[in-house]
Amino acid sequence: MSPDGQMFAPNCYDAEPIPDAARAEIDRLLTSGDLFRYTAPEGAPVALLEAEFAQMMGARYALAVASCSAALFLSLKALDLPRGARVLIPAFTFAAVPSAVVHAEMIPVLVEVGANYRVDMADFEAKLADADAVLISHMRGHTSDMDAIMALCDARQIPVVEDAAHSLGTEWNGRKIGTIGRVGCFSFQSYKLINAGEGGILITDDPEIAARCVIMSGAYESNWKKHPGMQNSYMLWQNKLPLYNMRMQNLSAAVIRPQLELVGERVAKGRAGHDRVGDQLNQNPHLIVPPPLPHEQRAPDSIQFNLKGDWTDTEALQFQAEAKRRGITVQVFGLSEGNARAFWNWEFLGPQDDLPQTRAMLMRACDVRLPTRLTNAELDYISDAILSAVSAVKA
Ligand SMILES: Cc1ncc(COP(=O)(O)O)c(C=O)c1O
Numbered sequence: 001m002s003p004d005g006q007m008f009a010p011n012c013y014d015a016e017p018i019p020d021a022a023r024a025e026i027d028r029l030l031t032s033g034d035l036f037r038y039t040a041p042e043g044a045p046v047a048l049l050e051a052e053f054a055q056m057m058g059a060r061y062a063l064a065v066a067s068c069s070a071a072l073f074l075s076l077k078a079l080d081l082p083r084g085a086r087v088l089i090p091a092f093t094f095a096a097v098p099s100a101v102v103h104a105e106m107i108p109v110l111v112e113v114g115a116n117y118r119v120d121m122a123d124f125e126a127k128l129a130d131a132d133a134v135l136i137s138h139m140r141g142h143t144s145d146m147d148a149i150m151a152l153c154d155a156r157q158i159p160v161v162e163d164a165a166h167s168l169g170t171e172w173n174g175r176k177i178g179t180i181g182r183v184g185c186f187s188f189q190s191y192k193l194i195n196a197g198e199g200g201i202l203i204t205d206d207p208e209i210a211a212r213c214v215i216m217s218g219a220y221e222s223n224w225k226k227h228p229g230m231q232n233s234y235m236l237w238q239n240k241l242p243l244y245n246m247r248m249q250n251l252s253a254a255v256i257r258p259q260l261e262l263v264g265e266r267v268a269k270g271r272a273g274h275d276r277v278g279d280q281l282n283q284n285p286h287l288i289v290p291p292p293l294p295h296e297q298r299a300p301d302s303i304q305f306n307l308k309g310d311w312t313d314t315e316a317l318q319f320q321a322e323a324k325r326r327g328i329t330v331q332v333f334g335l336s337e338g339n340a341r342a343f344w345n346w347e348f349l350g351p352q353d354d355l356p357q358t359r360a361m362l363m364r365a366c367d368v369r370l371p372t373r374l375t376n377a378e379l380d381y382i383s384d385a386i387l388s389a390v391s392a393v394k395a
Helices: 022-032 045-057 068-078 096-103 121-128 146-156 207-218 231-237 250-260 263-282 313-325 356-364 376-394
Strands: 061-065 086-090 107-111 133-137 160-163 183-187 200-204 302-307 365-369
Touching (some): 045 200, 045 250, 061 068, 068 200, 068 207, 207 231, 302 313, 313 356
Parallel strands (some): 086 133, 133 160
Antiparallel strands (some): 302 365
């Protein structure tokens, strides 16, 4: 707030704060130097995090790793598919997702995404005929029709991996996102609901997948004994699988564990904040916030909306600049240079067929971060700034 009572633009860029409760454990680890997950005979912070996360999600197994990308890579590897297997992924996701598929020596097949940011089921079904696996990114926490996806994949015995990087706390039909497919992968990178700078975790109920992921994540020699359950599976896989060393270290777990109990509160605040801004934006004839699918209970920490009706690229860029002048960063995905969420920038994939529907969406879809710590006054500042930026262009 300035001296004359004018409000400054809120800081949407900083991540969620780390609870004070993390400090004592971090101090203990710094003093002892016990940072490696396999040094302690039992009770290492990473192992405790895995047990707590699995319990929170209602999953049998959890494996904490270096990033969600590592979790995606290990999950795909653990499916035991041949080199060159074809993996369907939504064309609206972050570049790390097709990268994980390439890293696993598989071929990403991009599926069209609609104006509501969700997988286009007609294109999905058409491409499923030649697919060996499916990796569903719930991009920015938007859930695709998981009932339809699972029915189609189960009928063909095609395994589904969920990229729930942004979906901690989201539910589909009363089920936690990340527990619907064979494996669910989450991110603890700073701009997610739990902030550890970097980090990821995968969950599964399948003991074989869990055992393969544990070994490949870097449980060398007999370190698998420090992961509970399925001893026979581990013995089967030890020395048969490569060690990719994607382990999480204890300091990350110490930062994450005290945030687990805050998830419920952050989800409720994130949803309320999102809907408060969304209701305002939906009143403007030039904007639309696509509604969630009926079965989806979201856990957003950002808002996406589309420029509705007739907007030229020049107007969309003007709108971005007007919002910036008011202190709010709005990113039109397809209009920001080299955006890692625009499929045409994934040049490492080589030439790809165009995806006109996804392209059209990306050219008019806007992204604004709404960290769950924002107050109502700050959320209203953001809505006002966006609406006033629209007026400046569409007066
Ligand atoms: C949809 C999606 N999936 C996966 C990832 C990768 O997460 P990480 O940075 O933990 O590897 C990201 C990163 O933001 C993402 O946006």
